[in-house]
Amino acid sequence: MIRIVTLLAGLACLAVLPEMAQAQDKGYALSAQIQPSRATGGEARQNAQDGSNLRYIEILTIVRRRYPQGDVLDGDLIQGSNPYYEVRVRQANGQLTIVDVDARTGRILRERRG
The missing domain is CATH 3.10.450.40 (Nuclear Transport Factor 2; Chain: A,)
Incomplete structure (x- = not known):
C-alpha cells in the first residue's frame, strides 16, 4: 500500500514539472524570492x-x-x-x-x- 501511494505521489510530481518549467520560462516566480x-x-x-x-x-x-x-x-x-x-x-x-x-x-x- 505504501509503495502504491509513493508511486502515485511521484507520478503527480512528474505531471507538474512541465508546468513549472513553462512558468519559469515565462518569468513567473516559483518561490518567495524577490525577482x-x-x-x-x-x-x-x-x-x-x-x-x-x-x-x-x-x-x-x-x-x-x-x-x-x-x-x-x-x-x-x-x-x-x-x-x-x-x-x-x-x-x-x-x-x-x-x-x-x-x-x-x-x-x-x-x-x-x-
Missing part, C-alpha cells in the same frame, strides 16, 4: 535621460558588433541594484542567444543559449 523587475519603455527612457543607463540603441549597437550576422529580436531592461539589458539574438545558424549587457557600462555580462 528583478522589467522596466517599461518609459522607465527605460527615463533612466537613459537621467544618464544612469545607456540608451537602448547604444546597447543594440554593442550587441550587433558582437553578432554581426545575427538578428536582434528584442530586449528588456532588467531593473535592480545592477540593471542590465537582456537582448535576444537569432544567430545566422538559427540558434537563439540571450545576451545580458550592463545597462550602465555596456559591458557584456553573459551570453547563454535561449
